[in-house]
Amino acid sequence: MKIEIKKIGNSDGLLLPRELMQRLDLKRGQQLHIMELPGGGFQALPYDPDFERTMEIADEIMDKYRDTLAALAK
Numbered sequence: 633m634k635i636e637i638k639k640i641g642n643s644d645g646l647l648l649p650r651e652l653m654q655r656l657d658l659k660r661g662q663q664l665h666i667m668e669l670p671g672g673g674f675q676a677l678p679y680d681p682d683f684e685r686t687m688e689i690a691d692e693i694m695d696k697y698r699d700t701l702a703a704l705a706k
Contacts, residue, residue, distance in 0.1 A: 633649070633652060635647065635648065635649070662678065662679070663678075663679035664676045664677065664678060664679055665677045665678070665679045665680065665683060665684060665687075667687075
């Protein structure tokens with residue numbers, strides 16, 4: 633499905649078709665967590681404060697052990 637980024641007031645936003653909202657069980661006003669994917673894409677998941685904290689901890693660990701993780705990836 634193709635959607636377009638549009639100007640909404642002083643911001644930009646995505647307008648999701650009703651059909652997609654229903655299929656994904658999304659509600660107006662619901663918050664989503666956006667994650668960047670390798671290769672330039674992104675994934676949108678329902679917002680979960682516990683998941684966000686887990687991802688913050690994972691980012692801290694990856695930053696701290698960047699060299700180690702790079703060596704292990706070889």
